[in-house]
Amino acid sequence: MSLLARFVRRLLLIAATLLVLGGLWTGYKAMGQATGDQWPLTNRDLPVQTDNETMPPAIDIVTRFFQDEGSASSTMLLTTLIGNCLFTLREAAVGFAAGFVIGMGLAIVMLRWRLAERGLLPYVIASQTVPLIALVPVIVAWGSQIDLGFMTWEPWMSVALVATYLTFFPVAVNGLRGLQSPSRQSIELMESYAAPWRVTLVKLRLPSSLPYLVPALRLAAAASIVGAIVGEISAGVRGGLGRAILDSAIYYLSDPPRLYACVLTAAFLGLTFVSLVGLVDTFTAKRRPPEVPA
């Protein structure tokens, strides 16, 4: 199957899933409206009420995309959301790429020097226990003081750093496992050729690490989008999905469908990015050693 066909198939799958979810939503709401928010034939309340404020009709959420963004703007919500998506995607993708490079770099350093593995790995793991919400203001504060000389540090770059922070960890940990995965026999084969360490890395260890990296990259892709959205909210950066979600949350009582539209868009962006990253898998699919779960 061609790359494009695989990608289109995934998008169709996502669309079908959304249809099913929409059906369930509508069915549940119809049931609740008919029984007065109780399970049929019982006196027990439903876990979620089905009034239009809590659960706006699915069709309202869909049509909301094509209405004006807000009372003060005549731009279609969909148009704005697409712009928000691209803004957030840029943060996530740039951060993801940087996180990949840093993560692989760390993995290679830890592979090369056992001492570094023992010294670094606990900190790599500890880094992920710091709550994101506490970290973002620090990153933003530092980011505003960064003076690179050749370019200005823009606020969105601080948000990208959040994505970097979330990406480097699974890449470093799984990358190290993958780099260490070749059998002793394969290592000795390279030794028997008197291959220098660098050559063994490129010809044996890096290709061996790919099946370990693919699930890590998928994980990191999803985390990058979430990290970017949370980062935007926490850092108060305008232009992305995070801000759109925050604004819609403020107007929830008067315009519930808008928040749902934003959340759906965020989920869709996450799935799209994960699918894009998953295309790496196409290049490894013809290789047999199957993916190792993250």
Added chain:
Amino acid sequence: MTTSAARPATPAPTAATAVAIAAVDKVFNVGKPNQVEALLGIDLSIATGEFVSLIGPSGCGKSTLLRLVADLTDPTAGSVVVNGKPAAQARRDRDYGMAFQHAGLFDWRTVVRNVELPLELEGWSKARRREQAIKMLELVKLADFAEHRPFELSGGMQQRVAIARALSFEPSLLLMDEPFGALDEMTREHMQTELLRICAQTATTVVFVTHSIPEAVYLSDRVVVMSPRPGRVAEVITVKLGHRDDDIREASVFYDAITAVRDALRGIERGSPRGVDDR
């Protein structure tokens, strides 16, 4: 013990000596509580073009001895000379090819690119190494599978690719560590015949580690029988089968040689009963 009669004198390396092992000891974990004497006082000389098998019970250090020749581990005492130079230099000069129990092909490379791997490391041009790899695949009769992936091949075919890879840069010495150990009996016999044909065609010296007595006898000019804990050369049996083909496996001369090797292996068990330490 029956060791004295066949034990060779320390060889003087000559131009016709492919491998010269002199007074080699190998001790693991020196000075620690788990110290193990893997090899003790090994003297062995292998002539160019010779096929020598190392056989013995598990733990007799035959694989360790092979790894010493390959310079994948260092001797604690003594010297290992390969092609007239120290083993480390021979490894750097890529004087030998190596094949292991598992073919160990790289799944992300096609069959032909697996065979090309050592040539790539030697810096051959793309066209030249492709030509050589195809030639080697023809030698092991797998040229039709050049563009296949390793996992599409049977175990025996994969092992043939591994042999082609080991021979691709035409080393004068081939080191094999139980290469047919994971194959079924019929495939195994076929591979043995193929290996002899390839070695005759390429005039390669072979050091071959095996558990199988018939395999050692069928393949070898000499069978080195080793005793365990610590590993020593117990006996060296010269096999004179003449021309080897499938018929020879039924011949009495084949059985006689098998009996000789088996007796030597039993002699080891009788010679060092449990509880007796002859160090």
